Amino acid sequence: MAKILKIFLILFVSVLLVLFSVSLIMQNKVAGMVLKTLNNTFPTKIETGSYRLSLIKKFPKASIELKNIIVYSSPDFDRSGFKGINTDTLLTAKSASLDFKTVDMIRGAYTFTTINVRSGNLSLFTDTAGNYNYDFTKDGSGTAGEDNVKLNLNRINLSDVRFVYNDLRAYLIIGGVFKDGRIKSKIRGNNIDFEGISKVDFELFQLGSFIIKQHVPAEVDVALNQNAKGIFFRKSTMKVENWDFVLTGFIADDNYQDLNVSAQNIDISKIANLLPEKYRKAVSDFHPSGNLMFDWKIKGKPSGSADPHYDLTWTLKDARIDNDKSKLKIDKFSFDGSYTNGSRNRSETSTLSVSSFTARLGSADYKGSLSVSNFSNPRAELNFKGRLYPAEISEFLNLRNVSRAGGSIDLDLKFSGYPGKKRSFRFTDLFDLNSQSEVVFNSAGITLDNQNLDIRDMSGKIQIRENTTTDNFRFSINKQIITLSGKFSNFPGWLAGNPVNLTGSADLSASSLQPHLFMNTTVLPEAKGKDIPQMAPVTFPGNVFLDVNLSIDTLTYKTFNARKITGTLSIKPKILNFRTINLSSQEGEISGNALVVQNADKSFIGRGSFKVTGVDVNEAFTTFHNFGQGFLIAENIEGSLSGNISLVLPVDSLMNPVMKSIAAEGKYIITDGALINFDPVRALSKFIELSELENIKFDKLENDFFIKENVFYLPQMDIKSSAVNLSVNGKHSFDNDYQYHVKMLLSEILSNKARKNKTLSDEFGEIEDDGLGRTSVFLKIDGRGEDVKVTYDMKAAGNQIKEDVKKEKATLKTIFNEEYGLYRSDSVPEQKKSTKKRFRITWEGSDTTQVQTEPPVEKKESIFKKIFKKN
Numbered sequence: 001m002a003k004i005l006k007i008f009l010i011l012f013v014s015v016l017l018v019l020f021s022v023s024l025i026m027q028n029k030v031a032g033m034v035l036k037t038l039n040n041t042f043p044t045k046i047e048t049g050s051y052r053l054s055l056i057k058k059f060p061k062a063s064i065e066l067k068n069i070i071v072y073s074s075p076d077f078d079r080s081g082f083k084g085i086n087t088d089t090l091l092t093a094k095s096a097s098l099d100f101k102t103v104d105m106i107r108g109a110y111t112f113t114t115i116n117v118r119s120g121n122l123s124l125f126t127d128t129a130g131n132y133n134y135d136f137t138k139d140g141s142g143t144a145g146e147d148n149v150k151l152n153l154n155r156i157n158l159s160d161v162r163f164v165y166n167d168l169r170a171y172l173i174i175g176g177v178f179k180d181g182r183i184k185s186k187i188r189g190n191n192i193d194f195e196g197i198s199k200v201d202f203e204l205f206q207l208g209s210f211i212i213k214q215h216v217p218a219e220v221d222v223a224l225n226q227n228a229k230g231i232f233f234r235k236s237t238m239k240v241e242n243w244d245f246v247l248t249g250f251i252a253d254d255n256y257q258d259l260n261v262s263a264q265n266i267d268i269s270k271i272a273n274l275l276p277e278k279y280r281k282a283v284s285d286f287h288p289s290g291n292l293m294f295d296w297k298i299k300g301k302p303s304g305s306a307d308p309h310y311d312l313t314w315t316l317k318d319a320r321i322d323n324d325k326s327k328l329k330i331d332k333f334s335f336d337g338s339y340t341n342g343s344r345n346r347s348e349t350s351t352l353s354v355s356s357f358t359a360r361l362g363s364a365d366y367k368g369s370l371s372v373s374n375f376s377n378p379r380a381e382l383n384f385k386g387r388l389y390p391a392e393i394s395e396f397l398n399l400r401n402v403s404r405a406g407g408s409i410d411l412d413l414k415f416s417g418y419p420g421k422k423r424s425f426r427f428t429d430l431f432d433l434n435s436q437s438e439v440v441f442n443s444a445g446i447t448l449d450n451q452n453l454d455i456r457d458m459s460g461k462i463q464i465r466e467n468t469t470t471d472n473f474r475f476s477i478n479k480q481i482i483t484l485s486g487k488f489s490n491f492p493g494w495l496a497g498n499p500v501n502l503t504g505s506a507d508l509s510a511s512s513l514q515p516h517l518f519m520n521t522t523v524l525p526e527a528k529g530k531d532i533p534q535m536a537p538v539t540f541p542g543n544v545f546l547d548v549n550l551s552i553d554t555l556t557y558k559t560f561n562a563r564k565i566t567g568t569l570s571i572k573p574k575i576l577n578f579r580t581i582n583l584s585s586q587e588g589e590i591s592g593n594a595l596v597v598q599n600a601d602k603s604f605i606g607r608g609s610f611k612v613t614g615v616d617v618n619e620a621f622t623t624f625h626n627f628g629q630g631f632l633i634a635e636n637i638e639g640s641l642s643g644n645i646s647l648v649l650p651v652d653s654l655m656n657p658v659m660k661s662i663a664a665e666g667k668y669i670i671t672d673g674a675l676i677n678f679d680p681v682r683a684l685s686k687f688i689e690l691s692e693l694e695n696i697k698f699d700k701l702e703n704d705f706f707i708k709e710n711v712f713y714l715p716q717m718d719i720k721s722s723a724v725n726l727s728v729n730g731k732h733s734f735d736n737d738y739q740y741h742v743k744m745l746l747s748e749i750l751s752n753k754a755r756k757n758k759t760l761s762d763e764f765g766e767i768e769d770d771g772l773g774r775t776s777v778f779l780k781i782d783g784r785g786e787d788v789k790v791t792y793d794m795k796a797a798g799n800q801i802k803e804d805v806k807k808e809k810a811t812l813k814t815i816f817n818e819e820y821g822l823y824r825s826d827s828v829p830e831q832k833k834s835t836k837k838r839f840r841i842t843w844e845g846s847d848t849t850q851v852q853t854e855p856p857v858e859k860k861e862s863i864f865k866k867i868f869k870k871n
Contacts, residue, residue, distance in 0.1 A: 044090060044135075045072040061099045061113065069093045069117075073125070073133035081127055081168045090133055093120030093161070115156045122163040122178075130169060130255050156183040158198065169255050169302055175204035192226040208307070216240055216274060229253050241270035249298075257308050259298040266292040268319060285398060290319025290333065306346055312339040328396045333359045347375035362392035368413075381416040382430045390446050407444030407458065413437045415492075431492035432500060437464040441473075454478050464492055467504070482510045486548075494543065501543045509551040515655075538655055540598045546571040559623050561585060574598040578608075586623060588615030588641070602653040608646070615641045617670060639673025639701075647707075660734060664707040671700050710734045730781070740781040741793055 049068035071091040079087045099114040126132045158181035165174045181198030202216040223234040230252040238245045243266045249259035268288045272280055293315045300308030319333040335357040342349025353371040360366070366386035373379050390405035417433035419425065438461065445456035460473035468491035473484045486506025494502040552565040567581035578594040592610030599605065617639045645666035650658040675696045703717035716729040730740030778793035 044074050046070070047072075061101060063097050063099050066096045066098070067094070069096050069120075073123075074135040076135060077125065077131035077133050078127040078129060079125075082125060082166065085125075085166070087123070087125050087133060089121075089123060091117070091120055091122050093117050095119065113155070116159070117157070117161055118159045120158075120161045122158075122161055124163065124165045126167040126169060128168045130251075130253065156185065157181065158183065164204075169251075170257070171206075171208045171302070171307075173204060173206040174202065176200050176202040190226075190228055194222070194224050194226070196220070196222045214274060230256075233259070241273055242267065243270070245294075254301065256301045257298050261294075261296040261298075263292075263294040266294060268292055268316070285324045287322045287324070288319060289322075290316060292316050300345060306344070307341060309345045310339065310341045313337065323396055323398070325398055326395050328362045328392055330359055330361050330396075332365075348377070350375040361396060362389060364389055364392065377418060377421060378425070379416075379418050380430055380433060382413065382433075384411060384413040386411055390444055394446070401449050402446060403449050404447040404454075405445065406456075408442045409444050410438075410440040410442070412439075413464075428493070428496035428498055431496040432490070432498055434466070435464040435492060437492075438462070439464070441475075445476075452478070468492070478514070480510055480512055480514060482508065484508055488546075499543070501545055502541075503545040505547045505549075507549045507551070511553045513552050513555045515555075515557050538653060539602060540574045540576065541571075542573045544571050544573070555583070561623070562590075586615045586619040589613045590615070596651075604651040604653075604655070606647075606649045606651060608649075610645050611643075612645065612668075613642045617641045617673070636676050637674070638676065639670040641668060641670055643668035660710045662707055663709075665705065667702075667704050669700065669702045670698075673698050673701055714740075736783070736785050738781075738783045742779040742781060744777045744779065 047070045048066045051067065052065045053062065069092065070089060073088055073090045095118050097114075097116045101113070124132065124134055158178040161178045161181070163176060163178060165172070167173075177200065179199040179201060181196060181200075183194070183196040183198075185195070186193045198220050200218050200220050202218055203213070205212045217240075219239045220237075222236045224236070225232050225234070230250055232250045233247055236247040238247070243263055245261055245263045247259065247261050249257070251257050251259070268290050271288060272283055272286075275283070295313050297311045298308050300306075302308050314337045315335075317334050318331075321330040321333065323329065335354055337352075337354045339352045340350065341347070342351060351371070351373045353369070355369045355371075357368045357370075358366070364387050366384065368382070368384035368386075370383075371381050388409040388411055390407065390409070393399075394402040394405040414436040415430050415433040416435075419429045419432055422429070440461050441458040444458045445454075447454045447456075454477065456476040458473075458475040460470060460475075462468060462470045462473065468488040469486070471485045475482060475484075484506060486504055486508075488502060488504035488506070490500040490502055491504075493500040546569075548569040548571065550565060550567050550569055553563065555562040555565055562583040562585040565581070565583040567583075568579045570577040570579065574597060576596040578596075580591075581594065582589070582591045584590075590610055590612055592608055594606060594608035594610075596604055596606045617637050620641065621633060621637060643666055645664060645668075647662060647664035647666075649664075650661045652658060675698075677695075698719060701717070701719060704715050706713040706715075710733055712732045712734070714728065714730050714732070716727060719726045719728060725744075727743035728740055730738065732738035732740075780791050780793040782789050782791070
């Protein structure tokens with residue numbers, strides 16, 4: 001026994017050595033012969049990299065291993081229709097093996113029993129004439145011995161081979177990956193029998209303009225015969241999620257098609273698995289159940305101008321949708337659907353319909369239908385009826401941002417018409433159609449936390465006909481009760497978010513309006529976790545054209561309060577135009593017009609002209625936060641303001657005024673007013689006792705004003721007050737840098753100082769008011785914040801004196817002579833000499849000293865210089 005075993009081992013090893021040696025010896029010859037035979041037999045060209053013959057691996061069969069294979073497309077098809085696509089290559093693969101009988105090496109005629117292809121790309125193309133790039137037949141007798149070559153491919157194995165099938169006749173593209181495929185094909189001249197079973201991951205399905213790009217695992221079982229008359233499909237099936245789609249029919253040699261694709265009892269519970277990942281997560285809580293039936297018939301010969309005839313029908317009966325997070329469910333969900341491209345097999349004769357739609361959600365029943373005809377210029381019709389309960393909708397859809405919903409809405413929607421020619425259509429395009437609809441709100445409401453929107457008690461009827469109308473529609477929004485009546489065009493489409501313009505007119509009345517309650521709040525990224533709210537930018541609509549008559553009892557925005565507001569608001573894209581606005585505020589009346597425009601960066605620019613009557617100045621300064629400046633604040637001013645104002649006011653995206661960029665002009669009158677502890681006035685305490693300047697009262701103050709580039713300009717004006725009469729002009733920046741020019745009567749300075757400052761009286765003697773106020777002192781007040789300096793205004797005084805010197809000299813001579821007996825002149829009557837101490841006046845701009853003491857004394861300084869020096 002041992003001897004027999006030893007002999008067997010010797011023989012076995014010897015055979016292995018012989019086979020291995022023969023493999024090495026015959027490798028180049030056999031590989032060359034195989035490739036030559038394939039290239040001579042088939043019209044396709046085959047190239048390979050390295051190769052290796054093995055007589056041992058699959059003994060008694062021989063096997064040749066090929067690396068980096070390229071199989072080129074067969075030549076007899078039209079490549080011009082596949083623009084931008086490389087159609088030269090039929091197959092590329094990293095490796096392949098071909099099995100054949102060992103004795104074929106001796107006979108020189110090869111029959112390949114098995115072909116294994118791994119990690120490749122297969123591209124199958126069919127042109128408009130029905131020619132394809134995978135034609136394995138070849139005309140002519142060929143070289144010697146080739147008549148004996150037959151290709152019986154009993155088994156082709158595909159592993160991880162990507163494929164694309166592109167058929168220009170049917171406008172069909174299918175792409176995916178063969179994961180584990182087994183194909184059996186027998187080629188006898190022009191007659192091909194093909195059978196295949198494979199696990200396939202489909203990645204693309206495109207039929208005409210209909211495209212699905214989704215990973216769909218499936219199992220495919222195909223059986224067909226191709227001959228001179230065409231391609232005939234025996235029962236071929238594709239199983240997707242346990243749905244069996246069955247294909248039968250044929251494609252004739254002249255490209256006439258008679259195909260039928262059908263599926264019975266499709267379990268829709270698996271339909272969510274076919275959705276893209278982001279949608280799959282969104283519906284993960286919802287679980288549909290029910291059976292869908294599907295049938296698609298294709299008949300006819302496609303051409304460049306027409307498709308074959310399509311008839312597609314589907315039916316869903318008594319389906320339901322459950323929600324894991326709600327006790328509510330949709331049940332009695334049924335509909336019938338159909339699609340056909342009509343008698344002419346074109347888009348203009350195509351029709352889509354969904355009929356017998358019924359469903360129940362909670363306690364509400366719905367029914368409806370949809371139809372679309374003539375896809376070149378579509379005509380659509382939608383009918384939908386039912387009672388909607390916002391609370392049930394919110395609960396079923398898991399609307400997390402809805403904290404409250406209530407009431408009910410009765411819907412009776414009827415839309416029909418032509419949405420127009422578009423590249424693609426959305427369901428919301430239906431709302432642009434003609435309507436005979438009616439919506440009735442029964443104390444309905446909803447609260448959206450993330451939008452800062454609380455709507456309650458919506459009651460009233462909205463009729464949607466050629467125009468949308470409502471009368472006394474009442475609701476509460478963010479605790480503000482509003483009543484609306486109006487007539488609008490394109491309202492449904494605009495509400496659905498379609499690119500249409502909302503136009504119309506309305507009457508809006510509100511008992512109370514607080515605009516800041518409509519502003520959204522968000523949290524900036526850097527503020528997350530810190531509870532720092534940030535107001536979201538306010539945005540004006542870009543497709544609204546409305547005229548609104550306003551009647552608002554009270555308006556509150558931050559510190560601003562107004563009552564009895566009436567007027568007209570014209571709304572245009574990015575523009576609010578307030579016309580003939582009248583309101584009561586700050587104890588007075590305000591009327592005028594205003595225009596607000598939103599810029600590209602979401603900021604605003606406002607322009608207005610207003611008439612103000614009887615406004616409390618102190619309250620106005622308090623309300624508007626002292627108008628963005630700090631030099632004259634509410635505590636400094638009192639009185640009743642009237643006048644006219646025109647201004648341009650920039651506002652940021654959060655509706656905060658940019659006071660430094662304001663421009664304004666106007667004319668104002670302040671009556672029964674007072675300036676209290678106003679620093680520039682207090683600076684005059686060098687001339688008037690401080691107590692008199694702390695609270696200056698005046699009956700009437702009238703002047704123009706200008707604001708530009710952050711500076712308030714005050715033209716020349718006269719102030720007659722309880723402390724002193726002044727003429728003032730100047731400018732004051734919003735940064736509290738200012739300069740005022742003050743003109744005061746010399747007689748008032750002298751009389752006030754004489755009465756209030758004993759030191760000055762002792763030095764200059766008793767000074768009496770001249771009573772005429774003809775001679776003036778010019779002062780300049782410069783300030784930077786709390787640092788105030790009062791100086792003699794040389795420029796202003798010089799200009800004034802040069803104008804009036806002759807006139808004022810003569811007048812003052814008479815005054816001083818009458819009061820003090822200072823002059824002896826031919827033109828002035830001689831007076832009795834005074835025994836009191838006298839003083840000298842040196843006139844600015846004069847060449848001589850015209851007033852002297854009697855008897856002569858040493859020349860003294862100007863009275864003006866004396867005053868400033870003393871103080």
